[in-house]
Structures are given as C-alpha cells and as structure tokens.
Amino acid sequence: MEDYLREELVRRNYSFVYTPHIAKRELWQISGHEQNYADSMFAPTTLEETEFRLKPMNCPFHIGIFRSQQRSYRDLPQRYAEMGTVYRAELSGTLHGLMRVRGFTVDDAHLFCTPEQVRQEIDDCVDFAYQVLKTFGFEKIKFELSVKGSDTSKQWFGAEEQWANAEAVLAAALDARQIKYERIEGEAAFYGPKIDFKIEDAIGRLWQLGTVQYDFNLPERFELEYIAEDNKPHRPVMVHRALFGSIERFFGVLIEHYAGAFPCGWRQCRWRCCRLRIASMTTLRRWRPNCAARGCESRQTGAAKRLAPRFATRRCRRCRLCWCWAIAKWKMET
Ligand SMILES: [Zn+2]
Numbered sequence: 001m002e003d004y005l006r007e008e009l010v011r012r013n014y015s016f017v018y019t020p021h022i023a024k025r026e027l028w029q030i031s032g033h034e035q036n037y038a039d040s041m042f043a044p045t046t047l048e049e050t051e052f053r054l055k056p057m058n059c060p061f062h063i064g065i066f067r068s069q070q071r072s073y074r075d076l077p078q079r080y081a082e083m084g085t086v087y088r089a090e091l092s093g094t095l096h097g098l099m100r101v102r103g104f105t106v107d108d109a110h111l112f113c114t115p116e117q118v119r120q121e122i123d124d125c126v127d128f129a130y131q132v133l134k135t136f137g138f139e140k141i142k143f144e145l146s147v148k149g150s151d152t153s154k155q156w157f158g159a160e161e162q163w164a165n166a167e168a169v170l171a172a173a174l175d176a177r178q179i180k181y182e183r184i185e186g187e188a189a190f191y192g193p194k195i196d197f198k199i200e201d202a203i204g205r206l207w208q209l210g211t212v213q214y215d216f217n218l219p220e221r222f223e224l225e226y227i228a229e230d231n232k233p234h235r236p237v238m239v240h241r242a243l244f245g246s247i248e249r250f251f252g253v254l255i256e257h258y259a260g261a262f263p264c265g266w267r268q269c270r271w272r273c274c275r276l277r278i279a280s281m282t283t284l285r286r287w288r289p290n291c292a293a294r295g296c297e298s299r300q301t302g303a304a305k306r307l308a309p310r311f312a313t314r315r316c317r318r319c320r321l322c323w324c325w326a327i328a329k330w331k332m333e334t
Contacts, residue, residue, distance in 0.1 A: 014081040019061030059218060077117055081109040086103070109242070118169060137263065145194075
C-alpha cells in the first residue's frame with residue numbers, strides 16, 4: 001500500500017515530510033484543536049513547566065513547514081505528504097481490532113494554494129481518491145458531503161459566506177464527475193466542509209476511509225501568507241486530504257473484503273514451496289532463493305514429510321496462497 005502510494009505521490013509532485021509526534025499545548029490552542037477537539041486528545045504532559053500534547057492530527061506541523069519561508073504565488077501549490085502517526089483518546093469500549101485504535105498512521109497530505117487554484121486541487125484529490133479505492137478493488141463507494149448547515153451545537157470558525165463558498169467548490173467537484181452523494185449537516189470539520197469516502201465491508205458495515213477537506217480557517221489562524229502577482233501578501237487556502245485514511249483501518253477493511261485471499265497481481269504476494277513425492281530436500285532448498293529473488297515471501301512445507309500433489313495444492317489453497325511452487329523430481333505443478 002505504501003509503495004503504491006509513494007509512487008503516485010512522486011508523480012503528482014508532492015514533497016515528503018516527517019513531523020514530530022508531540023507539540024507544545026500552545027500550538028493546539030492556535031489551531032483550535034484545544035477548543036474543538038480536546039475530547040479526542042490525550043491529556044497534556046508537563047516537562048520543565050511546559051505543557052505538551054500528543055498530536056491528534058498532522059495539520060499544524062505542515063503549516064509550520066509552509067510558514068518556514070516566504071512563499072510567492074509562483075511556489076504554489078505546495079503539497080506536503082506524510083505517513084503521519086496520530087493519537088486519539090478513544091474509550092476502551094469503542095476500540096475495535098484494526099478498525100479503531102488509539103494510535104494510527106494516516107496517509108496525510110496538506111495542499112497550500114491560491115483561491116484560484118483550489119478547485120483544481122480538489123478535483124485532483126477526488127480523482128486520486130477514486131483511483132486508490134478502485135485500485136484496491138472497492139466498487140461500493142459512498143460519498144458524503146459533510147457541511148456545517150444549520151447546526152449550532154458545535155463551535156464553527158469562519159464567516160457564513162466562507163462556509164457557503166467552500167461547500168459550493170466541493171459540491172461542484174462531485175457534480176462535475178456525476179457522483180451521487182449525501183449532504184450531511186453538522187458533520188463538517190471545525191475548520192471547513194469535507195467530502196468523505198466510505199466503503200462497505202463484507203458484512204455491510206460502512207467505514208470511513210479517505211477524506212478531502214476545504215479549509216479557510218487554519219490559514220487565517222496561523223496568519224499564512226504568500227506574495228501574489230500584485231506584490232502584496234495574500235492568504236492561501238488549504239486542502240487536507242487522506243486517501244487510505246487510517247492505514248490500519250484500510251488494511252482491516254481490505255482483509256475482510258478479500259477474506260485474506262489478496263489478488264495475485266499485488267506485489268509481495270505469498271509463495272510457498274512444497275516438496276512433492278520423490279523430490280529431494282536439496283531440490284527444494286535450491287528453489288527457495290527463486291522466491292526471495294522475486295520479492296515474495298516463501299515458506300517451505302513438507303520438510304518432514306513428502307506431500308502428494310493434490311494434498312499440497314489443497315493445503316496452499318486453505319492458506320489463501322496466490323502461488324504454490326510444487327517441487328518434484330519428475331514434474332513441477334503450480
Ligand atoms: Zn489536516
């Protein structure tokens with residue numbers, strides 16, 4: 001999964017970054033996580049009279065990278081990608097295998113662009129997300145447009161017209177692709193509306209995986225600027241996006257989707273060497289490096305006992321193996 005994504009990101013001009021796992025509490029106050037997301041964050045820890053908190057998201061660090069130098073409109077869009085491990089204080093009752101854990105890795109990315117560029121960036125993100133889900137064999141994808149709507153139970157940052165404009169850009173990207181979606185009020189991120197990609201697992205449960213989010217708030221709160229063509233500072237727009245979402249969850253859903261029998265074309269597919277009747281151990285040992293050379297996991301069975309061909313195939317099928325090298329003196333069966 002990571003290798004595939006990395007290749008795609010290189011092609012799309014993303015920069016790979018690595019950011020810290022912990023930050024001063026102040027940072028989370030500026031970003032608004034402290035006010036809006038504290039319930040999902042681990043409690044602060046104090047070191048030399050300074051309070052620190054584990055990161056629930058990677059956004060403020062990527063903002064820090066953008067802010068580290070003056071940016072011109074010619075430098076935009078800036079696209080930062082990270083396999084970023086984040087920490088969420090989930091209650092023990094809600095934990096669920098690989099699907100919901102307290103520390104997980106997001107294939108996170110933040111794009112910083114001009115307001116004129118944002119539509120194109122969102123279009124590319126939606127296409128990219130769609131491509132990823134298709135590549136991994138998911139056909140039933142549910143799209144949701146999560147907006148603020150008339151919900152007043154939460155604290156939302158930003159002016160009404162900014163929310164409306166952001167929602168219009170996201171909706172236009174979906175409409176242009178004739179994607180059917182459900183509009184959900186009150187489910188937006190505190191900094192802006194978002195498109196969520198959900199897929200159905202083997203027993204019909206819906207899991208949220210990827211997301212594309214339009215953010216006009218964090219650039220404001222962190223006072224981000226770029227120098228535009230008029231030689232004056234302007235505020236960029238930010239897009240948060242994750243395609244797998246939580247890598248742990250995506251992998252969990254993937255295992256259930258294929259019931260462990262992954263398609264043969266995927267890299268790292270598993271091979272197994274089986275020794276059939278009459279074959280000598282020396283022949284078997286000679287074959288094992290062939291598997292390793294192809295980058296495949298190889299395991300040897302029947303070391304103690306020689307297997308009948310039919311029995312060897314059945315055993316491999318039971319183990320959900322893609323390929324089985326059956327080694328025999330008189331013939332080779334796959
Ligand atoms: Zn983010």
